[in-house]
Structures are given as C-alpha cells and as structure tokens.
Amino acid sequence: MPQLHFTEEELMRSHDYAAPQIEAGERLHGGFDTAGTYLPPRTLVRGPAVDAWTAALEARGGELMKADSSLLAGIRYPSTGQVKLLLQEGLGQGFYNTLTITGKIEAKGRILADMQFPSFQPIVVEDISDMALGHLHSGLLKAHGLDEGGEPEKGIGGHDVMWFALRDLVFPEADYPDPPEPGNIARPENDMRQTPPISDGHMRVIYFLLNLLLIEFRAERGFSQTEELLMDPELFTADRAAAERAAEIVRRIRRDEEIHVTSLRLMLGEIRSLTFKTTDGDTISGHEIVDDFWHEISHWATVEQPRLAAEQQRALCRDRIAAHPEAERVQAAFDALEERDPAQ
Numbered sequence: 454m455p456q457l458h459f460t461e462e463e464l465m466r467s468h469d470y471a472a473p474q475i476e477a478g479e480r481l482h483g484g485f486d487t488a489g490t491y492l493p494p495r496t497l498v499r500g501p502a503v504d505a506w507t508a509a510l511e512a513r514g515g516e517l518m519k520a521d522s523s524l525l526a527g528i529r530y531p532s533t534g535q536v537k538l539l540l541q542e543g544l545g546q547g548f549y550n551t552l553t554i555t556g557k558i559e560a561k562g563r564i565l566a567d568m569q570f571p572s573f574q575p576i577v578v579e580d581i582s583d584m585a586l587g588h589l590h591s592g593l594l595k596a597h598g599l600d601e602g603g604e605p606e607k608g609i610g611g612h613d614v615m616w617f618a619l620r621d622l623v624f625p626e627a628d629y630p631d632p633p634e635p636g637n638i639a640r641p642e643n644d645m646r647q648t649p650p651i652s653d654g655h656m657r658v659i660y661f662l663l664n665l666l667l668i669e670f671r672a673e674r675g676f677s678q679t680e681e682l683l684m685d686p687e688l689f690t691a692d693r694a695a696a697e698r699a700a701e702i703v704r705r706i707r708r709d710e711e712i713h714v715t716s717l718r719l720m721l722g723e724i725r726s727l728t729f730k731t732t733d734g735d736t737i738s739g740h741e742i743v744d745d746f747w748h749e750i751s752h753w754a755t756v757e758q759p760r761l762a763a764e765q766q767r768a769l770c771r772d773r774i775a776a777h778p779e780a781e782r783v784q785a786a787f788d789a790l791e792e793r794d795p796a797q
C-alpha cells in the first residue's frame with residue numbers, strides 16, 4: 454500500500470539539487486540534478502503523492518476532473534503572427550507589458566499559501582484523510598502558492614520573478630513605464646442559479662478551485678505563445694542566445710505548472726466522487742455540486758471572455774500602432790494576421 458497521508462513538511466520538501474536556479478542575477482526556485490535536468494520546487498514528495506492519490510481515486514472508480522484541449526478554445530488576440538509583426542516593426546512594448554503583467558498575475562497566486570482552507574471532513578460522508586482533499590490545508594495549496602509567488606523573505610523568486618527575469622533578458626535596455634493593470638473582465642454572476650445546499654464556506658472553496666483550474670489550464674495558451682516567439686529565429690536577433698535562455702525559463706515555468714493542473718484535477722475529481730452532507734440533513738453527490746458550475750464557467754472562459762478580451766486588446770494595439778510613422782501600413786498588415794474567431 455503506497456503512502457497516502459503526508460505531513461506539510463513532507464509535501465513542501467524539495468529535491469536535493471546539484472545546482473540552484475539562478476538567472477539574471479536572481480536566485481529562483483527549483484534547481485537542477487547532476488545531469489542538468491530542471492526539477493520543479495517542492496515536488497520530491499508532492500509529485501509521488503499526487504500520483505498515489507490519483508491511482509487510489511481511479512481504483513475506487515473515480516477519475517481526474519476532465520480537462521482537455523477544448524478548454525483552450527477562443528480567439529486569441531493578438532495572435533502569434535500579430536505579436537511578431539509588432540516586434541519586427543519596433544513596437545515591442547506590448548509584448549514587454551504582457552511579460553510584466555503575467556509576472557504580476559503569478560505573484561497574486563501566492564495568496565494560496567496564506568489562505569485558510571476549511572477541512573472538508575465535517576461535510577463529507579467518506580473518510581478523506583488519505584486523499585488530496587484531506588491535504589488542502591496541509592501543504593498542498595501552500596506549495597502551489599509558493600511556486601507562483603516565491604519566498605521573497607528567503608530571497609527566492611517564484612514564477613513572478615522568473616517572468617521579470619526572462620523579460621529583462623530580451624529587453625535589456627527597455628525603459629518602458631510599468632504597464633497599467635488590464636481591466637478585469639468578470640463573468641456576470643447569474644443570481645438565478647441555485648447553489649447546492651452545502652455550507653457556504655465549502656461551496657466557495659469548490660468554486661474557487663474550479664476557477665483556478667480553468668485559469669491554470671488556459672494560462673498555457675499564453676505561455677506556449679511566448680515560448681514560440683522567443684524561439685523564433687527572426688525575432689530578438691540582437692541576442693538570440695538571451696532569447697533562447699528566456700525561452701528555457703518559460704519552459705521551466707510550464708514544467709512547474711504541470712503539478713498545479715494535475716493536483717487541481719485530482720482534488721476536483723475526488724470532490725466529484727464523494728458524498729456531501731447538505732445543510733438540511735440530507736446528502737448530495739459531488740458531481741451534482743461541481744458539474745453545472747463547471748459547465749457555466751468553461752463556456753464563459755472559452756467563448757464570451759476571449760471575445761471581450763479581444764475587443765480590449767484591439768483598442769490597445771490600435772493605439773500602439775498609431776504611434777508608428779507608417780501606422781496605416783502596419784495596421785493593415787496587423788489586421789490581416791488576426792485570428793479568426795472560431796465562435797463567430
């Protein structure tokens with residue numbers, strides 16, 4: 454029987470690195486084994502633990518929360534070709550801002566390390582002590598939060614500092630102002646929706662985890678686009694070595710993100726498989742709690758939200774192009790590279 458119960462200290466444990474990760478003069482999380490392979494932070498025990506909980510869930514007839522490429526749908530604006538054009542026309546500020554904003558969003562993920570999560574055991578019929586869900590507040594989400602926002606008090610940068618470091622590698626002389634935060638595009642709350650009759654605090658945590666899974670899963674779109682642009686031999690030609698190094702840092706971030714997605718799919722898969730005690734003394738199955746809300750937010754994130762975000766970006770890009778001496782030519786070339794909205 455594999456180990457299924459872990460202490461916080463175990464779940465936070467990192468590999469014994471042969472070398473730490475240092476980039477652009479910054480000490481960053483994770484490190485390398487003797488062969489030079491990158492090892493994500495805090496995964497020495499967390500990695501095998503997630504595998505063991507997953508196997509146990511599947512042995513009970515459950516499955517990971519379904520998350521496939523359909524969740525990556527929706528128009529992406531600007532497209533990879535459009536960003537490339539802007540960079541080639543000397544309008545790199547948008548891409549620079551994207552890297553800064555991504556780092557700032559990652560920094561916010563540190564909240565996971567400081568949040569107090571309620572124990573689910575009081576409202577779940579089955580014993581959850583040997584499940585990921587039983588470890589919400591004993592290191593599983595704390596490790597996740599530190600991956601995103603680092604441990605500044607120890608001088609170790611997480612994903613936030615990794616984005617800033619890779620940005621500075623490819624824009625060594627940029628003196629652009631700090632970008633304003635993009636307007637938040639919130640999903641309109643449907644107050645007609647019936648929330649399942651379980652305790653409000655637990656309900657909020659479940660909705661939070663579902664939203665987080667969607668965000669983590671879809672972040673991959675931007676991350677892979679960034680890596681592709683950095684690896685393009687026609688871009689950042691002044692210092693291709695720096696661009697390739699920056700791409701390598703993106704690759705490490707993507708590697709770190711894998712366990713975020715799998716552990717969220719696991720916790721939500723467990724929730725779907727469990728029986729919950731309702732506030733009126735009855736019971737309800739986990740998939741009834743999860744599935745409708747998941748359907749609603751996935752639709753929003755893959756159809757409605759991308760279209761609104763594209764409108765916002767279209768206006769921003771037009772303003773940026775207007776500053777180019779040949780604005781009309783660039784705008785026409787830019788428009789020709791727009792991704793077709795598959796939903797329209």
Ligand SMILES: [Fe+2]
Nearest residue numbers: 559600601612
């Ligand atoms: Fe991250």
Ligand SMILES: [Fe+2]
Nearest residue numbers: 601669710713
């Ligand atoms: Fe993440």
